[in-house]
Amino acid sequence: MPTTICIANQKGGVGKTTTSINLAAALGRAGKQTLLVDMDPQCNATSGLGSRALPSHPLVSEQALRHQAKKTDFTNLSVLPGSHRFRDVDLLANLDDSESARVVQQLQSCTGLFDFVLIDCPPSMGRLTQTALSASDEVLMPIQCEYFAMEGLKQMIGVIRDVMQHRPGKLGFAGILLTMFDDSLELTHEVEAEVREFFGEIVFETVIPRDVMVSEAPGHSRPVIDYAPRSRGCRAYMELCMEVLGRE
Amino acid sequence: MPTTICIANQKGGVGKTTTSINLAAALGRAGKQTLLVDMDPQCNATSGLGSRALPSHPLVSEQALRHQAKKTDFTNLSVLPGSHRFRDVDLLANLDDSESARVVQQLQSCTGLFDFVLIDCPPSMGRLTQTALSASDEVLMPIQCEYFAMEGLKQMIGVIRDVMQHRPGKLGFAGILLTMFDDSLELTHEVEAEVREFFGEIVFETVIPRDVMVSEAPGHSRPVIDYAPRSRGCRAYMELCMEVLGRE
Ligand SMILES: Nc1ncnc2c1ncn2[C@@H]1O[C@H](COP(=O)(O)OP(=O)(O)OP(=O)(O)O)[C@@H](O)[C@H]1O
Ligand SMILES: Nc1ncnc2c1ncn2[C@@H]1O[C@H](COP(=O)(O)OP(=O)(O)OP(=O)(O)O)[C@@H](O)[C@H]1O
Ligand SMILES: [Mg+2]
Numbered sequence: 001m002p003t004t005i006c007i008a009n010q011k012g013g014v015g016k017t018t019t020s021i022n023l024a025a026a027l028g029r030a031g032k033q034t035l036l037v038d039m040d041p042q043c044n045a046t047s048g049l050g051s052r053a054l055p056s057h058p059l060v061s062e063q064a065l066r067h068q069a070k071k072t073d074f075t076n077l078s079v080l081p082g083s084h085r086f087r088d089v090d091l092l093a094n095l096d097d098s099e100s101a102r103v104v105q106q107l108q109s110c111t112g113l114f115d116f117v118l119i120d121c122p123p124s125m126g127r128l129t130q131t132a133l134s135a136s137d138e139v140l141m142p143i144q145c146e147y148f149a150m151e152g153l154k155q156m157i158g159v160i161r162d163v164m165q166h167r168p169g170k171l172g173f174a175g176i177l178l179t180m181f182d183d184s185l186e187l188t189h190e191v192e193a194e195v196r197e198f199f200g201e202i203v204f205e206t207v208i209p210r211d212v213m214v215s216e217a218p219g220h221s222r223p224v225i226d227y228a229p230r231s232r233g234c235r236a237y238m239e240l241c242m243e244v245l246g247r248e
Numbered sequence: 249m250p251t252t253i254c255i256a257n258q259k260g261g262v263g264k265t266t267t268s269i270n271l272a273a274a275l276g277r278a279g280k281q282t283l284l285v286d287m288d289p290q291c292n293a294t295s296g297l298g299s300r301a302l303p304s305h306p307l308v309s310e311q312a313l314r315h316q317a318k319k320t321d322f323t324n325l326s327v328l329p330g331s332h333r334f335r336d337v338d339l340l341a342n343l344d345d346s347e348s349a350r351v352v353q354q355l356q357s358c359t360g361l362f363d364f365v366l367i368d369c370p371p372s373m374g375r376l377t378q379t380a381l382s383a384s385d386e387v388l389m390p391i392q393c394e395y396f397a398m399e400g401l402k403q404m405i406g407v408i409r410d411v412m413q414h415r416p417g418k419l420g421f422a423g424i425l426l427t428m429f430d431d432s433l434e435l436t437h438e439v440e441a442e443v444r445e446f447f448g449e450i451v452f453e454t455v456i457p458r459d460v461m462v463s464e465a466p467g468h469s470r471p472v473i474d475y476a477p478r479s480r481g482c483r484a485y486m487e488l489c490m491e492v493l494g495r496e
């Protein structure tokens with residue numbers, strides 16, 4: 001039974017792409033056939049895995065997605081690259097209802113080949129992210145332990161509830177993930193306490209520590225579990241993977 | 249001669265809002281009448297200065313902007329609050345050419361009352377940011393010293409050049425600002441060297457250090473120059489202010 005997880009948060013720079021890449025790589029390592037879909041016009045998930053952005057976006061072209069997914073150098077992990085082409089990016093950002101339904105169908109057409117499909121979203125709550133949510137079984141929300149990150153969460157939850165109402169029983173919460181966790185900062189512990197109090201069970205036990213190895217890895221086009229296997233960041237993403245598999 | 253500076257970068261979480269708030273507050277302290285316009289649907293600049301998001305976005309309502317700008321508790325600083333109302337956010341994200349021209353006109357109508365107008369943009373290169381660029385004299389781009397931040401810069405510069413071509417002589421570069429600078433990390437120095445080599449003079453001498461006081465300040469609805477006047481973050485934003493005034 002394939003599971004599609006949408007990794008989304010309109011707040012920028014909270015670790016969406018970093019979580020997409022490293023959770024996808026960890027799922028692959030755990031023996032799951034995994035596809036990472038890059039829905040962000042910045043194409044960070046594509047370059048972070050050593051692939052190249054395509055001349056035109058696979059979700060806009062007529063070709064079936066399964067022929068456009070590319071194998072990566074990492075175990076059981078394929079990627080559907082993004083594209084910088086402005087026309088495609090603009091088109092995807094302004095989808096009408098029928099175009100959005102077509103993209104959802106295309107995304108769902110390739111789930112059969114994989115155990116997990118992860119979708120990396122841009123920092124916005126626009127049509128592109130809503131389309132990705134509609135194509136997903138679960139949503140995983142990374143959040144930094146910072147003041148501004150808390151503000152956006154309530155707004156984001158509101159939009160997710162909207163999508164859940166349109167398609168009852170389809171979209172659930174994978175969880176809220178605390179990222180760039182700095183044990184030495186009071187602010188980090190304040191935000192953690194507030195998030196766990198407000199959202200309870202939905203918040204993953206695993207937190208991802210701030211670890212420079214995590215931010216160096218994409219510069220070498222490798223997930224941190226490959227670039228720095230003994231780092232704290234790597235251990236945390238492996239723990240997250242076990243927790244995600246445990247919740248299935 | 250009022251100057252409008254657009255603070256933009258499609259990469260998320262690079263310090264756009266933090267720079268908007270703290271540069272605006274420092275300009276006010278330096279005796280300049282300053283307005284901060286919140287064009288981001290998350291309304292972080294609004295709450296970071298202790299104001300409340302409006303029920304409907306001032307740029308969409310018929311009322312003149314000058315009547316909707318609110319004084320803040322900080323010297324010579326006013327804010328044009330944002331709004332969470334999804335309909336307004338969606339409308340602003342999908343402006344057609346004539347609507348965009350109206351928004352540009354509205355933004356320019358209130359510059360007469362101020363020495364500086366700063367516009368905080370959302371993390372995207374969509375119509376909203378392009379409209380803000382069209383209404384501005386200069387663009388200031390914050391960038392983190394991280395791998396992914398470098399990737400987006402070249403794409404961003406391409407779009408800015410586009411806007412410059414449409415309106416020759418209007419939009420210039422205020423500069424590129426290195427934020428969350430961590431002296432102890434090799435990655436930070438690598439990115440700094442590459443950015444200075446690639447962009448030369450455009451890059452501000454001033455860098456903003458990573459400083460927890462900077463990220464605590466918005467939780468108290470105050471700019472860091474008010475919340476922690478002896479902090480490294482405060483000193484850096486004061487230095488940036490002097491450098492911006494020096495370039496005028
Ligand atoms: N655990 C971590 N430790 C240290 N750095 C991290 C960690 N997680 C992410 N980063 C760094 O923080 C920055 C932001 O992360 P990332 O780009 O994954 O966020 P994002 O939410 O995808 O951003 P955007 O909103 O632009 O899509 C990146 O430069 C990344 O390398
Ligand atoms: N110099 C700094 N030192 C420490 N933390 C910082 C610094 N500058 C910004 N931050 C923190 O980093 C986070 C991201 O900054 P900010 O929200 O200003 O970025 P942004 O580019 O406006 O994000 P978005 O793309 O979501 O609009 C915030 O939580 C902020 O408090
Ligand atoms: Mg990303």
Ligand SMILES: [Mg+2]
Pocket residue numbers: 264265266288292369370
């Ligand atoms: Mg912001």
